[in-house]
Amino acid sequence: MNFEFSEDQVLLKNQIRRALDDHCRSADVRQILESDSPHDSQLWRVLCEMGVQGTAIDDSLGGAGAGYLELCVVAEELGRALAPVPFSSSIFLAVEALKVAANNEQKLALLPGLASGEKIGTLAAWEINGPLQPDTIAMRWEEGVLNGRKILVPDGDVADVAIVIARDDEGLSLFAVDLTDSGVTRETLETIDPSRNFSTLTFNAVAGQRLGDAGDGWNLLEQVLNRAAVLVAFEQIGGAQRALEMATDYAQERYAFGRPIGSFQAVKHMLADMYVDLELARSNCYYGAWALSTDADELPLAAATARVSATQAFQHCSKNNIQTHGGMGFTWEFDCHLFYRRSNLLAVLLGGQSVWKDRLVSQLESSDAA
């Protein structure tokens, strides 16, 4: 059995960490948090130069031709550094949608730009507040153009390309849309985590091209979300790991009643529970990574398990990181809130816990394993 990342993958991880230590310090994250800039374009360029965006894209399509395990390693480091870049929108969502649904010609046209990072992609799905369901999607595809409004589009202000789910008489389909079209209006949204950008996109007779079969849009979207769930779960455990480390360090440095607060069992046990949740989530993420990299039949179960587990671990670690820091944890100056914000953003990024738990149990229901 070899259920660990390889030496080369660990080397890649270290290389990404070093780059992020230099170019994605907490001051850089705060720069995006506190300004109107939708993302850190300098960091994005650094990642482009390293070829990180193309990690899991075939070299014939402009990528590096490595695999999903390498991409998981990258995701964990981006999550750890709270990287304020449109990586998940462009790579985990748009690229995966194209891999799942596009034909060869479409891939050749769209993937190289995303692989180099020259173009930024995203997924536009939600139209109303609340869970995404087939009947919440009203956007119309008629006579070769899209009309309607998508809310909560991640990195909607900076994306060049969007994968859009919309309906025509045959049901739901996925479409690739050039967002530089003059019929697109963008409106920035304020969210709990301003270090990431979200916006509302209004489409007024915007041209697009269908991806995959007509009427197959919901099925394709679920496949995309499963793949993205594994990758985002790695971002989540990266963030959770850092939050746990911050809390552990602080518990050793901070004295009260003449002793380090980390010597009190009330604090120790809180940190031990964070560690346990994180280890379980990490192991589930590895399972997800294995399923994604081998395209296993178990991917829907593995993805939902990694997703639920990593969401809980990051929320658990980020909230108790604040608790460990006491009053200082509630200052703007300390970084605790950056992790708290990001953990709660990622918790709903691909749909909330109850939706993913329901997907998970549906997989258990259909499996014979009882």
Add this chain to the structure above:
Amino acid sequence: MNFDDTPQEAEFRSSVRHWIDDNAPKYLLPYLEKASFATMDLGDYNANDESKAWRKKKFDAGWACLSWPQEYGGVGASPIERVIWQQEEGHYAALGGLFTIGEGMCGPTVMSYASEGQKKRYLPKLAAGEEVWCQLFSEPGSGSDLAGLRTKAERDGDDWVINGQKIWTSGAHHSDYGMLITRTDPSVAKHQGLTMFFLSMKSPGVEIRPIKQANGQSGFNEVYFTDVRIPDAQRLGEVGNGWSVSLTTLMNERLSIGGSMPTGFPEMLALVKSLQTGEGLAIKDKAVRDKLADWHCRTSGLKYTSSRMISALSRGETPGPEASIGKLVAGSMMQDMSMVALDLQDLSGILVDPELAELSARFQAMLLRSPATRVEGGTDEILRNIIAERVLGLPGDIRADKGMAFSDIPTGR
């Protein structure tokens, strides 16, 4: 990243599988499949006899105490081969319960501290299952604070004379030998005045009384020592060095107990897939689904954590105190799950008759057994301390008895 055996591991697995297939007591399988949560009922077959017979068969074929050196009755197999053996042994592993403490805890300690002659005398018989061993550690006044033990050993010529009481000794009534930790010097700090011995459980003055547990069963014992004599030659380690000898044993205890915890999740899934509630199948209920997802995540997390540990073994590394999480997670999960399982059965949840209760009353057994899981071999609280101190590196708690002579430590009641 893969779950595949190396060619060498695959070859080992295949030979194990063939041997088990040819030799295992298949007539016991129907009983063993139902064994769970520390209960094993072999019907008309005698559990001890069957356990010893299977053990002997394994020993004769070279499959017992795999990781021990050959001269002491083992085969010098690698840790990963031991894991493969356990995986392949499957339900028959339940027959090994009688020997777990001997193989996992007493044996390694004897190997580290006994004389060569003693090792040759005792270890092969332990490995063969001809002699059963227990560990005599916990006392009524010292559980988590093991070093606070009071059982007294006093030197008398070439012997030591033992007086005191041990408790929670698994299998003492089936055991031939025991490993005993005692206090030899109450005038020094508590960790410094301890000494380890082994003795025959048939020694005059040893009295074993089964404890009737909260769940009505009796797997543990109290052991009383009244002027029991142990030759000095049966001392393990130096006088006053018993604490560090005991650590050898305890690290092995947590590894062997935490290694393959049942969680009860497969049983839970089977229950909610079959149980009708007022609104239809239990698994269709939103509240049930929410909890089921959480439990699945924890079960799956444990499973793949264990895969990560096996990978470390496979690379020749030793898993650290991270192994503590298995029992910590599984114990309270079993307890929570059994309460929900009974609740779903509504008033019939109180039934303990396997003929009448859902799933042969396994959840009722789990409900009544799981409190012990959260205490035995390190309480949840001690395990959290271990994780906090040894994994996360947090400082130890401040001890009120630090540096005090043992005899000056306040005891309460």
